[in-house]
Amino acid sequence: MARRNRKVNKFAQRKRDRKEQENNPPEKTGEDTRTNYDDIIRENAVFEQYYKEQNICPEEEWDEFMKCLKTNLPTAFRITGSKCETSSLMNIVQSEYFSKILNTKMNDDMQEEDEIKPINLPWYPGGLAWQLRLTRMDIRRNEALYKLHNFLIAETKAGGVSRQEAVSMIPPVVLQVQPHHKVLDMCAAPGSKTAQLLEFLHADEDSMPTGFVIANDVDNSRCYMLVHQAKRLNSPSILITNHDSAVLPAFKVTDPQQLKFDRVLCDVPCSGDATMPYSTGF
Numbered sequence: 001m002a003r004r005n006r007k008v009n010k011f012a013q014r015k016r017d018r019k020e021q022e023n024n025p026p027e028k029t030g031e032d033t034r035t036n037y038d039d040i041i042r043e044n045a046v047f048e049q050y051y052k053e054q055n056i057c058p059e060e061e062w063d064e065f066m067k068c069l070k071t072n073l074p075t076a077f078r079i080t081g082s083k084c085e086t087s088s089l090m091n092i093v094q095s096e097y098f099s100k101i102l103n104t105k106m107n108d109d110m111q112e113e114d115e116i117k118p119i120n121l122p123w124y125p126g127g128l129a130w131q132l133r134l135t136r137m138d139i140r141r142n143e144a145l146y147k148l149h150n151f152l153i154a155e156t157k158a159g160g161v162s163r164q165e166a167v168s169m170i171p172p173v174v175l176q177v178q179p180h181h182k183v184l185d186m187c188a189a190p191g192s193k194t195a196q197l198l199e200f201l202h203a204d205e206d207s208m209p210t211g212f213v214i215a216n217d218v219d220n221s222r223c224y225m226l227v228h229q230a231k232r233l234n235s236p237s238i239l240i241t242n243h244d245s246a247v248l249p250a251f252k253v254t255d256p257q258q259l260k261f262d263r264v265l266c267d268v269p270c271s272g273d274a275t276m277p278y279s280t281g282f
């Protein structure tokens with residue numbers, strides 16, 4: 001009962017905060033120095049030469065390939081939290097924000113209506129993941145998008161929403177983590193996938209998971225991002241370690257003596273070359 005009351009109070013407070021933050025975006029720390037991709041890299045001969053030498057696409061498709069690399073990625077996010085919280089938040093997102101966006105009359109210089117339409121990612125468990133095009137220009141010019149943007153920032157901070165590219169959401173879904181699983185996330189920072197693993201671990205709300213997630217990263221400063229994730233999600237079922245995964249020592253436990261994992265995620269660094277959009281700041 002006490003737990004339920006705490007949830008209700010927390011939700012009522014969040015509702016009040018949400019109303020306030022909708023019109024007042026959270027303060028930004030420091031000057032926003034982010035720049036559109038086109039302004040950062042107009043031409044990069046070395047980059048192009050490198051990829052041409054890999055022969056990754058026929059010469060006649062080169063321009064199309066480069067155009068594709070320069071396309072801004074859509075904004076994608078997941079609704080997180082307990083079942084009761086996620087369904088309430090889903091209702092709010094759909095009734096208060098998406099419906100207003102869909103009813104918005106688009107200006108001539110904005111994106112086409114179809115492009116702005118929020119898309120539910122059908123493969124994500126519980127239908128909790130969404131994707132939409134949310135460019136800085138549109139946020140500035142459209143009140144419904146501006147409010148959604150502020151809402152997403154506030155909810156991300158509160159732990160109700162996690163911003164994550166759709167493609168990055170796939171590996172933890174495929175792993176099918178169960179509450180009893182012992183999970184190792186070898187290259188975990190900043191922790192988007194760790195957060196998903198934890199959410200799947202806590203899928204049964206009536207009992208605490210018997211499994212856990214060990215989230216490791218070689219970079220000490222990035223490990224603090226993992227600490228932030230753990231605090232944000234309020235889970236006691238995570239252990240953060242700071243080690244080179246290539247030489248990760250065996251974890252000694254009392255019974256059995258050496259810890260064996262049910263699931264291992266190894267999300268090694270990539271070039272990032274295919275994802276060079278500009279950010280909306282969310």
Ligand SMILES: C[S@@+](CC[C@H](N)C(=O)[O-])C[C@H]1O[C@@H](n2cnc3c(N)ncnc32)[C@H](O)[C@@H]1O
Nearest residue numbers: 187188189190191192193218219244245267269
């Ligand atoms: C692609 S990022 C991981 C993103 C993360 N899985 C997520 O979803 O938020 C790669 C991470 O691997 C870490 N890393 C690189 N070499 C490593 C190593 N030898 N051992 C452990 N972590 C390593 C980097 O510090 C970086 O944080």
